[in-house]
Amino acid sequence: MSFSTLRIRKAVSGLTAATALALGATVLAAPSASAVDSSGCTKNIKDQTLQVVQWDHADMHTGPGYSYKVKKSVFAGSDVRVYCTAYKKGTTWYYGKSGKTKGWMDTHAFF
Incomplete structure (x- = not known):
């Protein structure tokens, strides 16, 4: 050579x-929030983890609204990492990740 x-x-x-x-x-x-691929977000949240408190479970939807398909049921006591919110038809929706699934959950799931 x-x-x-x-x-x-x-x-x-x-x-x-x-x-x-x-x-x-x-x-x-x-930053982890830049990984959010949802265009429905209207307000970013600095990385925050919220716990599901709604009865026995809360539904995670494909979009910020009840008319969107349910992707997953997240059980009470489970942690959801949230990245942003959107306000639709009188309800605040949180976009987050539970396990490997990303989706939208209404405010009642957490508060």
């Missing part, structure tokens, strides 16, 4: 390592 080929390989290796490090640092520095 010639000297110039070795220098190119070392340069490419260094560039690859630096790029991987920079991308990893970007992912680690991103």
Whole structure:
């Protein structure tokens, strides 16, 4: 292997390592709220965990409203990490994550 080929390989290796490090640092520095993929949010919440207090369970919907499909039932005592809210038809809806499922829950689930 010639000297110039070795220098190119070392340069490419260094560039690859630096790029991987920079991308990893970007992912680690991103705030968790930026992971929220819902366009229905009207007010962001600094990372907060709320506990479900509604009777035996509360429903997690695909959108901020009772007409949206139920994705999951979250049982009383369970923690939900919430990211933002939306106010629809007299009800405040929280967008959050329970386990691996993300969705919308009404304010009555928590208060």
